[in-house]
Amino acid sequence: MELTTSHRRGRIPWVIALVSFLLAAAMLFMAAPASFADTGDGETDTTTASPSDSGSDEQEVTDFFFAGVIKYNADPLPGVAVSIEGNGFEAETETDDTGRWTLYVPERGEYELTVDESTLPDGVIVEGDSASQDVEFGLGNRVIVNLFLGEGVRETTSFVDQLVERIINGLNFGLLLALAAIGVSLIFGTMNLTNFAHAEMVTFGAVMAVVFGVSLAIPMWLTIPLVVISGAIFGYLMDVGLWKPLRKRGMGIIPLMIVSIGFSFALRYVFLFFFGGGTVQLPNAGAPKIEIWGPIRLSSIDMMSMGLSIVVLVAVAFWLLRTRTGKATRAISDNPSLAAASGINVDRVIRIVWILASALAALGGILWAYFRPGVRWDMGVHILLLIFAAVCLGGLGTAFGALIGSIIVGLLVEVSTLWLPSDLKYVGALAVLILVLLFRPQGILGRRERIG
Known part of the structure; x- marks a missing residue:
């Protein structure tokens, strides 16, 4: 019916x-x-890195930033060039004596983080297929990124x-x-x-x-x-x-x-x-x-x-x-x-x-x-x-x-x-x-x- x-x-x-x-x-x-959801694509550990003043004299300090520590065999690596690019913005900084780096960005969004491997010790590269990785914000204003290094030579591929x-x-x-x-x-x-x-x-x-x-x-x-x-x-x-x-x-x-x-x-x-x-x-x-x-x-x-x-x-x-x-x-x-x-x-x-x-x-x-x-x-x-x-x-x-x-x-x-x-x-x-x-x-x- x-x-x-x-x-x-x-x-x-x-x-x-x-x-x-x-x-x-x-x-x-x-x-x-949700409790272990990360605020970025990279591996993070908020206990291993915090915002530093590395490169801050050349950057405009904002509320949004990426930061991390670069070490090899537990030793900090100073002078390593790290750059960020995305959303029409780009910036570069270097690690300080403790291996810390901070990159400020104008707004939340997706960015590409790159380590200049020529500034690393000879025979040391960033682990993975590339020295670059995509990083982005969650609800917070900071993303702490850990970069893992290892011995090797970056192979260049043909077109x-x-x-x-x-x-x-x-x-x-x-x-x-x-x-x-x-x-x-x-x-x-x-x-x-x-x-x-x-x-x-x-x-x-x-x-x-x-x-x-x-x-x-x-x-x-x-x-x-x-x-x-x-x-x-x-x-x-x-x-x-x-x-x-x-x-x-x-x-x-x-x-x-x-x-x-x-x-x-x-x-x-x-x-x-x-x-x-x-x-x-x-x-x-x-x-x-x-x-x-x-x-x-x-x-x-x-x-x-x-x-x-x-x-x-x-x-x-x-x-x-x-x-x-x-x-x-x-x-x-x-x-x-x-x-x-x-x-x-x-x-x-x-x-x-x-x-x-x-x-x-x-x-x-x-x-x-x-x-x-x-x-x-x-x-x-x-x-x-x-x-x-x-x-x-x-x-x-x-x-x-x-x-x-x-x-x-x-x-x-x-x-x-x-x-x-x-x-x-x-x-x-x-x-x-x-x-x-x-x-x-x-x-x-x-x-x-x-x-x-």
Whole structure:
């Protein structure tokens, strides 16, 4: 028997309350990892370094700074040059007689910290693949960075080797970007909605990975399917508690988009409240790279990420092309009115799309946390623009276009770092997007009928 409108409306507050309760319960597990969440990407120890006056006579003292101590074999190293660059700002200083250094910056943000290895003793280098590392602020005003030194010689790589390495990284990034972009494309195709909250669906996956993989210490091979299932449930609850009621009331596309923006902000600050402003690393995030062939070097995490992405994307393609629900999804994307007239249950298909899109976004969140690396409360919003760029480049509402667009964006972002500073690596991808849309406004695989 059909439920009356008042009965259906009466269920909405209970569903929303259930979503809020489940999200709050999951976030309570954040208490443990939040206590060791770092304020920077580097390893820190607030007992080993404190702000010093090193270089302060040449710097403008601000409220925000990076600091640390450089030692080798427990002996401090004076005169080591350390520089910071990012957000249109750069500065340099040297360690004092105790090995301490301090670099002041004008504002919070992401920066690149570099040690001039020519100022280190002969035969000593910074451990890792590079003498540079990305550092950023959490909620505090300082980041204490420990730099670990070791014996060795920094090997310089040729341009071709660097290009091959960037291409592999670009493919890896493009594949994980495709997991999120396909969900955005499917939602747009079935609902004509640009979902700004998709960034938080990505963050949700990474946060749940911390809950299962760090707080509960569940092995990652079991954590990944648990996160995907959690993402699917999250998508189902979002549709039941928010999107379906709004559809039933006939809300227009612009108000729906505004709701998605507000929902995005709400989720983001729920994550901040429970998770904190620091960065948490997932297990084995710093896995060493293995020499595969020539300049191609991948860690076990990289290989797992690329392999898993390919398998999932092939499965999604099979679902779209071979299953009845997938064909119905494509039919709704082409013509919702005709699909409904032909007997397709549009609401049921849209709900399945929300479940699938949220599950894919959650998986993309885990892989993004390993690629980045680290889990933060606002990590999803950092790639939201790239997700939209991939969808527009491939063609609005086409899942296969989103895949192609994601690969192109991923390659352009990584390869562009050979010529552009890391702060500007997203500019190349967006510039190509603009050029392509000038000559083909419907995107690579889009149809003109979708425009306007």
